[in-house]
Amino acid sequence: xxxxTTVTTTCDVPQDHGPDEPGSMxxxxxxxxEYEIDLCGKHEAVAAEFFGNLVRHAxxxxxxxxxxxRSRTKAARAKAAACREWAVMEGxxxxxxxxxxxxxxxxxxxxxxxxxx
Ligand SMILES: [Zn+2]
Numbered sequence: 001x002x003x004x005t006t007v008t009t010t011c012d013v014p015q016d017h018g019p020d021e022p023g024s025m026x027x028x029x030x031x032x033x034e035y036e037i038d039l040c041g042k043h044e045a046v047a048a049e050f051f052g053n054l055v056r057h058a059x060x061x062x063x064x065x066x067x068x069x070r071s072r073t074k075a076a077r078a079k080a081a082a083c084r085e086w087a088v089m090e091g092x093x094x095x096x097x098x099x100x101x102x103x104x105x106x107x108x109x110x111x112x113x114x115x116x117x
Contacts, residue, residue: 008022009022009024010040011040011043013040016042017040021040021042023043023044025039028051082109083101084101087108087109092108
């Protein structure tokens, strides 16, 4: 007969409730390291609010699929330049604007490349 094992995770933050409060995994990165912690609904809400406030002011790096080297490839740079040129032509971007192209603009450019409008 097959045996079924139930794995229960409990909240790793001991405050405000007993040690057996069920939790689910919450992952985050800080100072170059990745962390995971099991949090109950209440502590997850606290963490989500905390990180939500920081993330609003933060720059995103990578795609969440692991760390990518900071320097962009030549192909990526050429693509960004082409996207910028197109966006200026379409009036989506000011000529001479610098810095990151908004991702919405890039998405429209990619749709344009695929033949959509
Ligand atoms: Zn908790």
